[in-house]
Amino acid sequence: MGKVAIVTGGTRGIGEAISKELIDKGFTVAASYGGNSEAAAAFERETGAKSYQWDVGDFEACQEGVRQVEADLGPVSVLVNNAGITRDGTMHKMTAERWQEVIQTNLTSCFNMCRAVIEGMRERQYGRIVNIGSVNGQAGQYGQVNYAAAKSGIHGFTKALAQEGAAVGVTVNAIAPGYIATSMVEAVPGKVLEKIVARIPVGRLGRPEEIARGVSFLVAEDAGFITGSTLSINGGQHMY
Numbered sequence: 001m002g003k004v005a006i007v008t009g010g011t012r013g014i015g016e017a018i019s020k021e022l023i024d025k026g027f028t029v030a031a032s033y034g035g036n037s038e039a040a041a042a043f044e045r046e047t048g049a050k051s052y053q054w055d056v057g058d059f060e061a062c063q064e065g066v067r068q069v070e071a072d073l074g075p076v077s078v079l080v081n082n083a084g085i086t087r088d089g090t091m092h093k094m095t096a097e098r099w100q101e102v103i104q105t106n107l108t109s110c111f112n113m114c115r116a117v118i119e120g121m122r123e124r125q126y127g128r129i130v131n132i133g134s135v136n137g138q139a140g141q142y143g144q145v146n147y148a149a150a151k152s153g154i155h156g157f158t159k160a161l162a163q164e165g166a167a168v169g170v171t172v173n174a175i176a177p178g179y180i181a182t183s184m185v186e187a188v189p190g191k192v193l194e195k196i197v198a199r200i201p202v203g204r205l206g207r208p209e210e211i212a213r214g215v216s217f218l219v220a221e222d223a224g225f226i227t228g229s230t231l232s233i234n235g236g237q238h239m240y
């Protein structure tokens, strides 16, 4: 099977750990990013892998991005939809822009990216897609109607696309991380974070590498019977 993997948001945070894990597993990784070219350059220096800049919320940019990756590296057999943002605020203060930005970047991006790779995967009768959801899409979270809706949408999207891909060798799964130590979580105020950690039975934040392990399990060639599932990696915070 081809061994080219695209990891969106793959140059820092959880995505960086996923990229590195897949490189270790022998994949040629194309790590996409949004605008932080310093992090992308550091990633390229450290790993020797290529990074690509495009906005995952922009349909045409995603089609062009995938065309470029395939021209450079060959057919894409693995897609990890990891790029995401938060723009928190309670409903009575939430602006339409914050709603739209989070839906676009976290959920519409999965459509944009899957649309770009799905025909090739179907033709080649092989593909592995992993979408990064969230415990907050499963359980909800105060101040995150936009983010919880987008992540919950990812879980439904995953199950629907899994049904379409099952007979043609394309598996589609989701991972629902709990709280993982990255810049996204560093943005949570200290007192709030203390309360969150107190509710995690394992008693600590997760590590990006712990999500990456789940991805490499789901994208393995011998994981073909696992599709439409959500793997929760959350230290026991939400069991369901």
Ligand code: NDP
Pocket (backbone or CB within 6 Å): 008, 009, 010, 011, 012, 013, 014, 015, 032, 033, 034, 035, 036, 037, 039, 054, 055, 056, 057, 082, 083, 084, 085, 105, 132, 133, 134, 135, 176, 177, 178, 179, 180, 181, 182, 183, 184, 185
């Ligand atoms: P970070 O904020 O550390 O990294 C986000 C990544 O997404 C960056 O590489 C960023 O690119 C990229 N990105 C953001 N917007 C866009 C865009 N419009 N186009 C292309 N790329 C973009 O986040 P995390 O590593 O913490 O999170 C990764 C994923 O895991 C997200 O989907 C998040 O929702 C999810 N998650 C995270 C949890 C956590 O506790 N950290 C918990 C549950 C889920 P750039 O570097 O250019 O800014």
